[in-house]
Amino acid sequence: MTFSRRTTRITAVAGAAAAFALLATGCSSSSTPATTGTATDPITLTVTTFGTMGYDDLYKQYEADHPNITIKATNIDTGDNAKTDWQTKEAAGAGLPDVQAVEEGWLSAVMQVSDQFNDLSAYGANDIKDRWVDWKLQQATDTKGRIIGYGSDIGPEGLCYNKTDFAAAGLPTDRDAVATLFGGSSATWDDYFTVGAKYKAATGKAFYDQSGFLWNAMVNQQKEGYYKADGTLNVDGNADLKALWTKLSTATASGLSANQTAWDWGKGKAFTDGTFSTFVCPGWMLGVVKGQVTSAGGDASTGWDFANVFPGGAANWGGSFLTVPTQSKHPQEAADLAAFLTDAKSQAAAFGVAGTFPSVTAAQTDPAVTGTNALSTFFNNAPIGQILADRAKGVVAQFKGPDDSVIQSQVFGPSIQEIDSGKADGATAWNDAITLLNQLVVNK
Known part of the structure; x- marks a missing residue:
C-alpha cells in the first residue's frame, strides 16, 4: 500500500511485493560540476514528475516562448515509485533529469543529500522567494540556508x-x-x-x-x-x-x-x-x-x-517541489523552467487541470482558482478553489x-x-x- 499521489491515467498497479519492497537508500558521491549553456543554444531539458501535476500545456507554452528549448518530460505514476527512481539514479551518479519533482513525504531524504542539488539562490531564487507561503519555502531550505526546491502545490x-x-x-x-x-x-x-x-x-x-x-x-x-x-x-x-x-x-x-x-x-x-x-x-x-x-x-x-x-x-496531504540536481548540464535554464512552472499564473493554470492547490499566495486568489473550471463543474459546481483556500487555514508544515x-x-x-x-x-x-x-x- 502507498499513500503517495497517483496519476489519473488508468494503468496497471504495482503488485503487493513491489509496494512493500525496500526502497534504495544509497546516495551518490559528488558529481562533476555542471555547465550552463547560453540563452540561444538549442538544448533539451529533461523533467521528471509524478502523479497529476497539470504541466503538459505549460510545457508547450514554455517551448513556444523559448524556441531554443525542447522539454522531454517523464511522468512516474506514484510518489513512492518516483522516490525509488530518484534514489536509484542518485546512487548511480547519473541519469537524473534537469528538473526533478520531489514529494513532501520524501523531501527529508533529499535534504540528507542536499549538496547533490543546486542552490537555486544562485539562479534567481532570492528575487522570487516571497511568492510562496512562508512554510513552503522553509521546507525546501536546507540547514546551510540553501534553497533547493521551488514549491508547486500544497495539499x-x-x-x-x-x-x-x-x-x-x-x-x-x-x-x-x-x-x-x-x-x-x-x-x-x-x-x-x-x-x-x-x-x-x-x-x-x-x-x-x-x-x-x-x-x-x-x-x-x-x-x-x-x-x-x-x-x-x-x-x-x-x-x-x-x-x-x-x-x-x-x-x-x-x-x-x-x-x-x-x-x-x-x-x-x-x-x-x-x-x-x-x-x-x-x-x-x-x-x-x-x-x-x-x-x-x-x-x-x-x-x-x-x-x-x-x-x-x-x-x-502532499505537496511537491521542483529541484535542479547538480547532474544537470543546464542549471540556469532548468531553474528558469522550474521558476516558470511554479509562478502564480502557472500554478493557477495547473489547478484548473489537476486540482493542485497553489503554494504561491498570489495564485490562491486568482480567478482561475476561485472561479469555475472543469473540475468545479464536475463536482456539482462546487467552489473548489474557495473551499481549499479555507481548508488551508491552520495548516502548518x-x-x-x-x-x-x-x-x-x-x-x-x-x-x-x-x-x-x-x-x-x-x-x-x-x-x-x-x-x-x-x-x-x-x-x-
Missing part, C-alpha cells in the same frame, strides 16, 4: 461525498448542510464515524474506500507525526497515534471500510457503483476522482461533490523524517490491509506495525 484536505448515495441514505445532500452534518468547523473523527454508522445502517454499504487514506490524514493532523521536530522517531509509545489507530480500526471493524486496494478502484467502477460514498480529498485528489469516474463511464451526474469540512480539523514515506507505506500499509480485510483486530495490527517499524526503520 489542504476537504471531504468528497456522493450526493446520490447520501440521498439514498436519507442524509443531507447540500454541501453546506453536509459540512454541518459532520460538525462544521469543529468536525471530529467521532462525528465522521457516527455519520458513517448511520449511512451503513440505512444502506448496508461501506462509507469510505479503505482505511489507509484516513490514517494518513489522522497522522498529518498532528503537530508531530511519525517524527518529532528534533528528528527522532515518534511512533512506538505515542499514545495519541495509538488512540487514533484504535478509533479507526474500531470503525473499520464495524464495516465502514470497503476494503479497496489503495489506488486501484476497478478502473473507477467503485466510484460509480456506490461501493463507498465519502473520500478524503486534498486538492490534487480531485483530479484523481474525476479521472476515475470518467474512466468508468461516469460524469458529473454520478453525483460527487466537495464539502468545506474535514474530520479532525486542518490537514495537509509537519516535520517529515527520512523514512516518513517508508513508515506510511511499508510499516502501516500491511496493518491497514489487516484491519480492512478483518484478518487482525486493531491491537494486533498495531503491534504488527511496530514489529515492521523495528525491522525496516529502527534496525535497518
Whole structure:
C-alpha cells in the first residue's frame, strides 16, 4: 500500500511485493560540476514528475516562448515509485533529469543529500522567494540556508461525498448542510464515524474506500507525526497515534471500510457503483476522482461533490517541489523552467487541470482558482478553489523524517490491509506495525 499521489491515467498497479519492497537508500558521491549553456543554444531539458501535476500545456507554452528549448518530460505514476527512481539514479551518479519533482513525504531524504542539488539562490531564487507561503519555502531550505526546491502545490484536505448515495441514505445532500452534518468547523473523527454508522445502517454499504487514506490524514493532523521536530522517531509509545489507530480500526471493524486496494478502484467502477460514498480529498485528489469516474463511464451526474469540512480539523496531504540536481548540464535554464512552472499564473493554470492547490499566495486568489473550471463543474459546481483556500487555514508544515514515506507505506500499509480485510483486530495490527517499524526503520 502507498499513500503517495497517483496519476489519473488508468494503468496497471504495482503488485503487493513491489509496494512493500525496500526502497534504495544509497546516495551518490559528488558529481562533476555542471555547465550552463547560453540563452540561444538549442538544448533539451529533461523533467521528471509524478502523479497529476497539470504541466503538459505549460510545457508547450514554455517551448513556444523559448524556441531554443525542447522539454522531454517523464511522468512516474506514484510518489513512492518516483522516490525509488530518484534514489536509484542518485546512487548511480547519473541519469537524473534537469528538473526533478520531489514529494513532501520524501523531501527529508533529499535534504540528507542536499549538496547533490543546486542552490537555486544562485539562479534567481532570492528575487522570487516571497511568492510562496512562508512554510513552503522553509521546507525546501536546507540547514546551510540553501534553497533547493521551488514549491508547486500544497495539499489542504476537504471531504468528497456522493450526493446520490447520501440521498439514498436519507442524509443531507447540500454541501453546506453536509459540512454541518459532520460538525462544521469543529468536525471530529467521532462525528465522521457516527455519520458513517448511520449511512451503513440505512444502506448496508461501506462509507469510505479503505482505511489507509484516513490514517494518513489522522497522522498529518498532528503537530508531530511519525517524527518529532528534533528528528527522532515518534511512533512506538505515542499514545495519541495509538488512540487514533484504535478509533479507526474500531470503525473499520464495524464495516465502514470497503476494503479497496489503495489506488486501484476497478478502473473507477467503485466510484460509480456506490461501493463507498465519502473520500478524503486534498486538492490534487480531485483530479484523481474525476479521472476515475470518467474512466468508468461516469460524469458529473454520478453525483460527487466537495464539502468545506474535514474530520479532525486542518490537514495537509502532499505537496511537491521542483529541484535542479547538480547532474544537470543546464542549471540556469532548468531553474528558469522550474521558476516558470511554479509562478502564480502557472500554478493557477495547473489547478484548473489537476486540482493542485497553489503554494504561491498570489495564485490562491486568482480567478482561475476561485472561479469555475472543469473540475468545479464536475463536482456539482462546487467552489473548489474557495473551499481549499479555507481548508488551508491552520495548516502548518509537519516535520517529515527520512523514512516518513517508508513508515506510511511499508510499516502501516500491511496493518491497514489487516484491519480492512478483518484478518487482525486493531491491537494486533498495531503491534504488527511496530514489529515492521523495528525491522525496516529502527534496525535497518
